[in-house]
Amino acid sequence: MPIRSSSSAAYIQNSSTSTNGVPSTRPTSLTIHPSALFSILDHYLRRTDAQHRVIGTLLGTRTDSTVDVKSAFAVLHSETDEQVAVDMDYHRAMYDLCTRVRPNETIVGWYSTGSDLNTYSALIQNFYSQETAPNQAVHVALDTGTEEEKSAGVKAYVSSPVGIFPKPENCVFVPIPCELRFHEAERSGLDLLLSPTPSSNQTDLDVLASSLTDVQNMLNRVLAYVQSVLRGEVVGDKAVGRYLMDVLGTGVEEDGGWTAGLQDTLMVTYLANLVRSQAEVSARLALTTAA
Amino acid sequence: MAAPSMAAALAASLPAPQAAPTPAAPTYEAIPASMSKAIDIEAEIPLTCVQLDGIVITKILKHSREAFSTTAHGLLLGLDLDGILEVSNSFALPNHHNDDDEKATKSIARYQQSMLRSLKEVQGDDNVVGFYQATSLGAFFNQSLIDTQAIHQDRLRHGGVVIVHDISQTARGNASFRAFKLTPAFMDAYRRANFSTAGLISHRLTFASILEEIPLRVRTNALLSSYLNTLAIPSTSTFSDAHPGVATTSALPPSYSVLDIGNVGLTKNLEQVAEAIDNYRTEEGNVAYLSRQIAREKLRAETYVAKRKEENARRVAQGLNALPEEDVSRLFRIPPEPSRLESMLLLGQVDAYAKSLESIAGAGLVKMYAAKASSGV
Numbered sequence: 254m255p256i257r258s259s260s261s262a263a264y265i266q267n268s269s270t271s272t273n274g275v276p277s278t279r280p281t282s283l284t285i286h287p288s289a290l291f292s293i294l295d296h297y298l299r300r301t302d303a304q305h306r307v308i309g310t311l312l313g314t315r316t317d318s319t320v321d322v323k324s325a326f327a328v329l330h331s332e333t334d335e336q337v338a339v340d341m342d343y344h345r346a347m348y349d350l351c352t353r354v355r356p357n358e359t360i361v362g363w364y365s366t367g368s369d370l371n372t373y374s375a376l377i378q379n380f381y382s383q384e385t386a387p388n389q390a391v392h393v394a395l396d397t398g399t400e401e402e403k404s405a406g407v408k409a410y411v412s413s414p415v416g417i418f419p420k421p422e423n424c425v426f427v428p429i430p431c432e433l434r435f436h437e438a439e440r441s442g443l444d445l446l447l448s449p450t451p452s453s454n455q456t457d458l459d460v461l462a463s464s465l466t467d468v469q470n471m472l473n474r475v476l477a478y479v480q481s482v483l484r485g486e487v488v489g490d491k492a493v494g495r496y497l498m499d500v501l502g503t504g505v506e507e508d509g510g511w512t513a514g515l516q517d518t519l520m521v522t523y524l525a526n527l528v529r530s531q532a533e534v535s536a537r538l539a540l541t542t543a544a
Numbered sequence: 545m546a547a548p549s550m551a552a553a554l555a556a557s558l559p560a561p562q563a564a565p566t567p568a569a570p571t572y573e574a575i576p577a578s579m580s581k582a583i584d585i586e587a588e589i590p591l592t593c594v595q596l597d598g599i600v601i602t603k604i605l606k607h608s609r610e611a612f613s614t615t616a617h618g619l620l621l622g623l624d625l626d627g628i629l630e631v632s633n634s635f636a637l638p639n640h641h642n643d644d645d646e647k648a649t650k651s652i653a654r655y656q657q658s659m660l661r662s663l664k665e666v667q668g669d670d671n672v673v674g675f676y677q678a679t680s681l682g683a684f685f686n687q688s689l690i691d692t693q694a695i696h697q698d699r700l701r702h703g704g705v706v707i708v709h710d711i712s713q714t715a716r717g718n719a720s721f722r723a724f725k726l727t728p729a730f731m732d733a734y735r736r737a738n739f740s741t742a743g744l745i746s747h748r749l750t751f752a753s754i755l756e757e758i759p760l761r762v763r764t765n766a767l768l769s770s771y772l773n774t775l776a777i778p779s780t781s782t783f784s785d786a787h788p789g790v791a792t793t794s795a796l797p798p799s800y801s802v803l804d805i806g807n808v809g810l811t812k813n814l815e816q817v818a819e820a821i822d823n824y825r826t827e828e829g830n831v832a833y834l835s836r837q838i839a840r841e842k843l844r845a846e847t848y849v850a851k852r853k854e855e856n857a858r859r860v861a862q863g864l865n866a867l868p869e870e871d872v873s874r875l876f877r878i879p880p881e882p883s884r885l886e887s888m889l890l891l892g893q894v895d896a897y898a899k900s901l902e903s904i905a906g907a908g909l910v911k912m913y914a915a916k917a918s919s920g921v
Contacts, residue, residue, distance in 0.1 A: 288602035294767055295599050295633070299667045323606070327666040347662050353655060354636045355610065397767060405774045433775065438715040439605045445719045446598045446764050447772055457907040460718045464800050465914070511916060518909050521810065525902035528817060532895040536750035539884060 280320040280391055283409040284434035287443060289313075289325040290407070293395050296327040297366045305332070306367035308377065310344055311393060312351060312358040320361050320391050321434070326351065328363075330377075337373040339380060360384050362391035370394070370410075375424045378412050392426065407431055591702050591758060592627045594723040598764040598772075600634045601721065607636045608678035608711050615639075616678040619656065621669045624702055630763075631707070632669050634676060635659055674704035681712045681813055682900035683820070685751065685892040687885075693726055694734050705758060712809060713900070721762075724755040737883075751892030803911070810904055817897040824890040834882040841878045 289311065300307045308330050313322040326347050329340035348360060363381045365374065374392065381390035392410045410426035435443070441460075475497065482489035600620070608616045622631035637652060664670040674696060677689055689706060696704030705723045713720040726734070729747045764772070 286602075286606060288599070288606045290771075291599040291602050291768060294771060296666065298765065298767060301667065327668075329665060343662065343665065346658065350655060350659055350662070353638045354607075397771070405771050436609055438609055438711070439602070441714050441717045441719040442601050442605045443772075445762060446601060446769075447776060455718060457713070457716065457718050457903050458910065461803070461907055461910060464717075464803055468800065468803070511912065515909075515912055518905050518912065521814070522902060522905040522909065525817075525898045525905060528821070528898035529895055529902070532751075532891050532898065536752070536888070536891055539888070540748070540750070 279318075279389055280315065280411055280429065281318040282429055283320050283322065283391055283393070283431035285322045285393070285407065285431060286313075286324070287433065287435055287439075289322050290395075290433070292325045292327075293364055293366065294397065296325075297395075297397055306365050306369075308339070308363055308365040310348065310360055310381075311362045311364055311391070312348075312355075313361045314357060314359070315361060315388060322361060322391075322393070323358055324351070324355070325364060332373060337376060339377060341380075360390075361388075362393065364393040364395060366395050366397055370426050372422050374426070375412070375422050378424060378426075382412070391429075393431070589624075589627045591624065591629050591705075591725075593759050593761055594629045594631065594705055594707070595761045595763050596707070596721060597622075597630070597632045598762070598768050600631050601719070601762065603634050603636075604676055604678070604707070604709050604721070605714065605719075608709055611636075611639070611678070618676055619672055620674045620676055620705075620707060621660075621663070621671060622673045623669060623671055624673065629673055629702065629705060631673060633663070635663075672700065672704070673702075674700070674706060676707040676709060678709045678711055680710065681809070681816055682710055682896040683816070683893040684708045685754070685889045685896065687889065690726070690734070690754070690889075693724075694731065697726055697731060706755075707760075710900075716809075716904070721760055723758040723760045725758060727753055727756050730754045749888065751888050751895060754888070754892065810901070810908075813897060813901045813904065817894065817901060820890065820894045820897055824887060824894055827887045827890055831882045831884060831887055834879065838879055838881065845878065 293309065296307050296309060307327060309325055309327040311322045312324045312326070313320060315321070328344045328347070331338050351358065360381070362385065363377060365377075378390060378392055381392075384390070389411055392412065394408045394410065396406050396408075409429050409431035411429055412424040412426050414420075415423050415425040478487070479497070481487045482494075604616075604618075607618060610616075616636065618634055618636040620631045621633045621635075622629065624630070638655060660670045660672075675692060677684060693704065693706050705725055708722050708724065710720040710722075730749060730753065733747045733749060
């Protein structure tokens, strides 16, 4: 699932043989973890007034044709009309710190907010390609959606030199598809952030109740649609009808296993209650004196 | 053990509490009353709430999941404002289990210093307000957490908070972050290092009164929430005859994993409960053994003193000098009362495991009845 509604990414296929027999290692797709995305947004919010866009380094892992971006950190840089400067010492120092916590993450590329690709981007891309040698550096351009006529989104590029004599200032950026990837276990954290009034003290039953309400609303909508089709108000879409029959027609055929499962669950609940009250009594008993 | 060394590392590296910044010209203006709530130099406004930024949540989630074999811990950065502690960033601390204590302490302190300096250069927050720890199945009472929190509470403004993140509960579908501080009663007992039975009674300490919970709130700044909502917008496919199951896609589809039936992790939880109870019994056995030893020594000392007195009385009756009363404490070394902190913590673990077991089983019960109702209709 691309991160922009209309993606102009080119889906590259690595050629299996090249002239010297070594398989090429150009990354052909990119996945980003939400924490990297949020770090970039946070850095953009904290930029000084003089900076129009901010850049930083991307860390992650790479497989044969995919690059996984796991985290990002900001890098000091200054950009004027004549020159651009990137603080390499800061970049190296931060990279050393990050590898101590996560030893399997390497530099995979760089990011910038604002999606203009100009000469400075080419120069910075060249610098980062030297850092990620022998692999290629990827460039992620993040649109924060705060400028007019630009909607929020993420675009990823790889570069290749262009021109008769390859110079560092010239390169062509090839867009590659990128998507948001995170582990299933982190899904509920993102749900928490997406909900309009996040409160972190919900019990399991609260979450269950809200999911069930959602499902109930969806079922009501489907029911209203089906009833209007039956009454003849709306022409039914055959594909939708068949899909609904497939999904809702299957039933659950468990019989004997259910009571056994119920008994087990009840016993576990009782045991847990017993252990808790025992622990409480024991704690109070410890407060009595021996004498 | 890494536990006391990490605590010592933090003690060595935390900045001393800073004095109020004085202006260059020596004219001290009084803080206007309207701003007195925001500018709180003496940390007088008590904390009522902890507010986590969205970025902290994703970072903690990522770190906890990646380091599930070792405990994930790290520091929180932020600012307290008007009674609300706003946590705006966090970073992870490396684990040192194999190094010896000296090197581990220094390297963690150096890591922290360089991280704070680097963050300051890119205009990030560099004010440490607490630390976070990931746990599984709800049991987070251990010695290192208490040591670290006690040090923080002495050194930081408002005392630091501990944010505990439960990995297993998040995997079940309910992202759980809780903020705690040590209660004043416990801090008092900790400072005096007096955890004998008498000490516990005087402070009325049970495992439930070690930590007090602070309400927690999650905040996403406007840019982040607009970005997330843009990502979650479902986009319809351009094919007019696409299968309805895949016609609309989005980068963040809604998930209903909480509705899955099947008690995942219940057996693991039961094992943990049983193991924790075993540990508690061992610890209590040790305490009982030490208490019996103390009682035996005391008895011997008392009988000695009694015999001495009797002998002295006899001698005085016979007219000889009384033998000197020897210092009993030098003859019989009475070992000190054992510290009951460890057994209290273990009891807290048992209770926490049982509580998460109860909540899993309770939710499972509701789901089973729901499934039966839907199929029996």
